Every structure is written in structure tokens, then in C-alpha cells.
Amino acid sequence: MRVVAAMSGGVDSAVAAARAVEAGHEVTGIHLALSRNPASYRSGARGCCTIEDANDARRAADVIGIPFYVWDLSERFHEDVVEDFMDEYAAGRTPNPCLRCNEKIKFAAVLDRALALGFDAVATGHYARLERGDDGLVQLHRAADAGKDQSYVLGVLDQEQLAHSLFPLGDTDKPAVRREAAARGLLVAEKPDSHDICFVADGDNAGWLREKLGERAPNHGGEIVDDASGEVVGHHEGTYAYTIGQRRGLRLGRPAADGRPRFVLDIEPVSGTVRVGPRERLAVHALTGERPRWCGTVPSVLEGPEVTVQLRAHGAEHRAEVRVEGERVEVRLLEPASGIAPGQAVVVYEGTRVVGSATISATQRVPA
Numbered sequence: 538m539r540v541v542a543a544m545s546g547g548v549d550s551a552v553a554a555a556r557a558v559e560a561g562h563e564v565t566g567i568h569l570a571l572s573r574n575p576a577s578y579r580s581g582a583r584g585c586c587t588i589e590d591a592n593d594a595r596r597a598a599d600v601i602g603i604p605f606y607v608w609d610l611s612e613r614f615h616e617d618v619v620e621d622f623m624d625e626y627a628a629g630r631t632p633n634p635c636l637r638c639n640e641k642i643k644f645a646a647v648l649d650r651a652l653a654l655g656f657d658a659v660a661t662g663h664y665a666r667l668e669r670g671d672d673g674l675v676q677l678h679r680a681a682d683a684g685k686d687q688s689y690v691l692g693v694l695d696q697e698q699l700a701h702s703l704f705p706l707g708d709t710d711k712p713a714v715r716r717e718a719a720a721r722g723l724l725v726a727e728k729p730d731s732h733d734i735c736f737v738a739d740g741d742n743a744g745w746l747r748e749k750l751g752e753r754a755p756n757h758g759g760e761i762v763d764d765a766s767g768e769v770v771g772h773h774e775g776t777y778a779y780t781i782g783q784r785r786g787l788r789l790g791r792p793a794a795d796g797r798p799r800f801v802l803d804i805e806p807v808s809g810t811v812r813v814g815p816r817e818r819l820a821v822h823a824l825t826g827e828r829p830r831w832c833g834t835v836p837s838v839l840e841g842p843e844v845t846v847q848l849r850a851h852g853a854e855h856r857a858e859v860r861v862e863g864e865r866v867e868v869r870l871l872e873p874a875s876g877i878a879p880g881q882a883v884v885v886y887e888g889t890r891v892v893g894s895a896t897i898s899a900t901q902r903v904p905a
Contacts, residue, residue, distance in 0.1 A: 538657035539563045540703065543643060544597060544605075546590030548718045548725045549662030549706060551597035555721055556705035557660045558601055564660070566598035566605040569647065571614040572736065597723050610646055617641035619736055626746055626777040629804035630880025633690070633850060634734055636894075640693035640830070648701055658701045663687045666707035666889075667699065674833045675699040677891040682710035689847050692884035692894035693830045743778040743786070750777045759809025761789060764802050764818065776806045782819055782876025789813070800876075820873040820903040826866035826883045826895025836892060837861050843888045846870070848877050848897075859885055859892075866895040873903050 540562040542554035557564045568591045591607060598605035618638050625632035648659050664680035665688045677699055680686040694702070706714060718726035737745045761771035771789040773779070778786075783801040793799055799813040829835075839859040846857045846868055856871040868883055877900050885892040 539655060540565070540658050540660050541647070541651040541656045542566045542603070542660045543647060543662075544568050544594035545662070546587075546593035546597075546725070546728075547662065547731065548715060548723070548728055549664070549711075551594070551601070551662070551723050551725050552714050552718050552721070553660050553662040553703075553705040554598070554603065555601045555717075555723070557703060558603060560705070562658075562660075564601075564603045565656070566594065566601070566603050567647070568594040568605070568607045569614075569642070570607050570609045571611055571618075571642070593725050593728065597725055600722055600724075608647070608650065610642055613646050614638070614642055622734075622736075623746070623749055625880050627750055627806060628880075629776055629806040631780045631878035632880045633882055634736075635850070636690045636693055636882055639690055644691075644694055644698045644702065648698060652701065658703050660703035660705060662706055663691060663704050664706055664711075665691050665704045667702065667704055670833070672834075677832050678707075679886075679889040679891075680706070681708045685711050688886075688891050689850050689852075689882070689884050692832070692882065692891050694832060695830060696833050699832060746777040747775060750775060759811065761787065761811045761813055763793070763799070764812040764814035770799075770813065773811055776804050776809060776811060779804055779811050781878035787813065816875070818902065819875040819877075821870065821875070821877045821900045822873050822903050823867070823869045823901040824877060824883060824897050825899040826868065827864060827898045829861065829864065829866050829893055829895040831893035832891050833893075835861065839885060839887065839892065843886075845886045847884045847886065848874055848881060854886065857885075 540557050542557055542564050544550045544554055544566045554564060554566055595605050618634050618641060621637055622632050622634045651659050664682055664685040666678040666680060668676045668678055670676045674696055677688060677691060677694065679688045715726050734742060758774055759776060760769045761773055763770050770791045771787060779801050781801055784798055789799060797815055800816055800819055801811060802814045802818050803812040844857055844859060845854040847854055855874050858869045860867045879897050879899060881897050882894050883897050884894040
């Protein structure tokens, strides 16, 4: 096949590109220029969007022996990912920009361009596996290395996108990938992984949001209220600085009567109110998802011992019952989960297979 290898400048995408060549494909490396001002994104080999990363990707392509190009998707990235990130926090929700980038950029904009140019597939360094089901559809599965599994952030991919995707690292663990990179002479073999949001230059999400949203009504200032007593226990400069389940950085002026720590329970951006309370009030037993994305056939009911949901990128699996009603997904958790926030994704699994995902719009807490 003619394959575009998306090369971030890290070790995973470099080895994925090399494996695609080794598999006999005609591979072209591309690096995505996602920042309108590259100097403002992460530096020090910690991101995936810097000039330094582009140079690392180019050197890796030279070693592998494949053509290399830079595709400028900065305007699309800003509109679909950065603006979405700001809008979601302004609305009191907690988005996942990496998941949105996969949906809108890497497997939409990139794949669309690749197919238009006559390529057959896009290869990335994501840790996930693809299998052909008995029904002929391409299935997305968890990676063999559970610690590196990235199927959660790929749960937004539909059948058409999966059919034109390659994940060459799905059956390999990270130490083996680094050893392989070193054996291939790739200088990124020991390059640190990126963990933070690429467009937040110093890793200070709250500070970045304060700069971007600080003067945007109705997010500028408000009260922190004890959920049980209704007492005002502190003040804040913007609801955008808080997420459900947050404990640190609340700067409460009055301790709880029982001396226990408080956590963020609710965020009300219109009134500017942040509600706090004890950890047990974070427990959720059901949730509603909207804007579902299915990897294959649209289900109606999912239940049984193999059905689980994942609610964070590196979170635990939770046994669940799932019912699909058009554009709504109702999830009942068989054991409560804590700190679940609207805006996050719920990704549905059957065993290791990803069924699909939805954006959490509401949660139901365990009764007090």
C-alpha cells in the first residue's frame, strides 16, 4: 500500500514508520505543523508540535530512507482543538484535547488529505491493535502493553477511518520499541515521552486558561460554596481553573467542620459558583453521553461480564450496562466511579474491543 506515516518527532512514530517500510509498504513521512507560532508550544523534547520535533522527525525519516514533508494544519488545529478546549472549560466542562485532535486532525484532516493524494492508509505510533472481525469489519482493540494502551483516545474513530489506519506498535511494549529504535540508529530512541497538552507551553493549564479566558464573562470571579451547608468558603478568579474532583489549589478560607479535605463537586460557569464537598460525594453510579462515535455497527444494548467503560485516558475499566437511544448513550456503572466530569469521554469496550465512545453530558451521583 501507499502509506502516510504521521511522524511526531518521537520514538513511537519513528519506529511505526520504519515497521511500515519493513512490511513492504511505500511510505512517505509527514510531520504536522499544528502551531501558528511554533515557539509558543512545548520545547525541550516534551511536546509533539515544536520546531525541534519537526527536525527530529525529519532526521528519523532520513535514517529510515523515506520522503518527508511538513503539512501545515495549524489553522484547522486552532479551530477544532484549541478553541474547543477553551470553549469547553468556559462552559464548565473538562475536555480531552488529544482525543479531539485524533478525531478532527490526525484521522480526519490528515486521512482526508492522504486519500485525496492517492494514499491508501495512515500509520501512527499509537499503541492499539486492529483485527478483522467475522463480519468483515475492522475492529479496534487494546494494545498488548496495557500500560501504554491508547485505545481510549482512538475511540472516536469510525469504520471508514479504521479501515485506512495502521498501528504497527500494537503488539509491542515500550521498552522493546526503544531498543528497536536504538538498533535502527534512530536518535530519538531515548527521547522522553510527552505527557502534557502540547499547546500549553509551560504545562500550567490553569495559567494558560487564565490568560485566554480571564476577562471573558461570565468566568471572571465567583464564590466557592460548601455543597452541604451552602456556606461561602472561598473565592476564585474564574471557573475555568477548576475540574471535577480537584483537591489542590482551592485556597479555601475556612476548613471543613470535620477537618477533612474538600473536593470540587460542581462547576456553574453562569453563576460563577464552584461547589465543594467530601470525597464520597464524587461517587457516580450513572452517566449520559452525547454525540456518540461508533467503531462499527451501532449497538442498542450492551451488557454482560465483558462490557466495560473507561472514563479517563489512563483510568481504570468499570463494569457497566450501556443503552443507546439515538444520539444518547445511557451508562449504568455496576460499581461507582469518582471524579467524573462532563466533557470527558466515555469509551465503551467489549473485552479488549472498542465499541465506540461518547462525550459525557451529565452524571448521576450515588445518593448521600
